[in-house]
Amino acid sequence: MPLDTASGTFAIAATPFLPDGSVDFASIDRLTSFYEEVGCTGVTVLGIMGEAPKLDGAEALEVATRFIRASGSMQVVVGVSAPGFASMRGLARSVMDAGAAGVMIAPPPALRTDDQIVTYFRQASEAIGSDIPWVLQDYPLTLSVVMTPQVIRRIFVENPSCLMLKHEDWPGLEKITALRAFQADGSLRPISILTGNGALFLDFEMERGADGAMTGYAFPELLVDVVRLQQEGRRDEAHDLFDAHLPLIRYEQQPGIGLAVRKYVLARRGILTSDAQRKPGSALSERAKAEVDYLLSRVARFDKRADLSARVS
Numbered sequence: 001m002p003l004d005t006a007s008g009t010f011a012i013a014a015t016p017f018l019p020d021g022s023v024d025f026a027s028i029d030r031l032t033s034f035y036e037e038v039g040c041t042g043v044t045v046l047g048i049m050g051e052a053p054k055l056d057g058a059e060a061l062e063v064a065t066r067f068i069r070a071s072g073s074m075q076v077v078v079g080v081s082a083p084g085f086a087s088m089r090g091l092a093r094s095v096m097d098a099g100a101a102g103v104m105i106a107p108p109p110a111l112r113t114d115d116q117i118v119t120y121f122r123q124a125s126e127a128i129g130s131d132i133p134w135v136l137q138d139y140p141l142t143l144s145v146v147m148t149p150q151v152i153r154r155i156f157v158e159n160p161s162c163l164m165l166k167h168e169d170w171p172g173l174e175k176i177t178a179l180r181a182f183q184a185d186g187s188l189r190p191i192s193i194l195t196g197n198g199a200l201f202l203d204f205e206m207e208r209g210a211d212g213a214m215t216g217y218a219f220p221e222l223l224v225d226v227v228r229l230q231q232e233g234r235r236d237e238a239h240d241l242f243d244a245h246l247p248l249i250r251y252e253q254q255p256g257i258g259l260a261v262r263k264y265v266l267a268r269r270g271i272l273t274s275d276a277q278r279k280p281g282s283a284l285s286e287r288a289k290a291e292v293d294y295l296l297s298r299v300a301r302f303d304k305r306a307d308l309s310a311r312v313s
Contacts, residue, residue: 001075003102003133004163006192007231008041009223010077012216014263015050015063017276023059025066027272032070034271039224041212042075043067044104044166048142049216049259052079054278060091065098075101077135077214083108085127092128102133104166107145114151118158125159135164135214139196149178153188166214167205168196176208198253199223203242206230217249218265221305244302248295260284261292268296268308 013035016027035043045067046052046060055063064078078095080103082088092103105124111117125134136155140146147155152175156162169175176195182188194214195205199222202213206227213223222245229238252261260282263275277283284292299306 002163003075003077003135004190004192006042006075006164006194007211007227009039009212009220009227010042010044010075010194010214011035011040011220011223012047012049012196012214013043013045013067014216014259014266014272015045015052015055015278016272017051017274017278019274019276021276021278023055023063024273027274028063028066029070030271031266032067032074033072035220036072036074038221039228040074040220042077042101042214043071044077044079044214046079047104048079048106048139049262050079051259051278051281052081054281057087057091061094061098064091064095064100068095068099071099077102077104079104079106079137080128081106081108081137085124088124089127089129092132092134096132102135102163103128104135104137106137106139106143107147109144111145114148114154117145117147117151118154121155121162122158125161130161133161133163134159135166136162137166137168139166139168141168141170141197149175149182152179153182156188156191162191164192164194166196167193167210168215170197170201172197173201173204173208176205176210180209198258199226199249200253202226203230203239206238207235216262217245217252218262218269219245219248219299219303219305222303241303245299245306248292248299248306251292251295257282257284257288261288264289264292265296265308 016024080092196215212227266272267275
């Protein structure tokens, strides 16, 4: 399936590490199999929550290749953002040779004007090669680069190999509406829009025209279900399920410890061997773990998949 027609849920994968900081390849295999089993259509690796900057070039390729080999029927998108185009090109071409469906590129924080943004992505697309499909990541809250709908349209018009938008503006519902209006008036070709921000607004993003989710959450089944229910027109069911998970989604979105929360729950679910991050990284206090456990028990009142009481933490 070309990325411009992709839909469903692309899980943003954490990179599993062992307590000594080494990559946990066995957990990569389990995590990838888990994503496929719960219905994800794709996996995105080496993203912002994937601790990509903590990997050297060889490790990044090895991690991406391991995910690709374990992906089964799922498409794999690999984050290749880098300070220089040479390393971006090298990783992009290597992961495509390994079987990736495409790569994802985020803007460097120094970009400010519309022309600077458009020029950067044109040069990035030329650097990796026009034959490589890529995803435009729009994440102003973290990257500090603000792209208006008009700028996003220019990027897609100028770069035919840009096929998907990872939308994580906040608030961003009106941006989705504007982009779909461009498509309706013929000024923007068909593209896929998958949304991020830890799924905080997924319920309404689907109603505004998103094709699905490209984000992380310790219960990707929730993302899969909300996307499916909205696509089936079962609005109230989608919101009811989303609302039950929202307190845990919110807790996981705390700056600084969000990845620690996600890894803690994934480890409790038996998917990751350890919740370790490679240094520098954060860790949950015992008080924070207790709060997460409490939230899990509350989610489990509505969604039994969150009942981890039988597991040993």
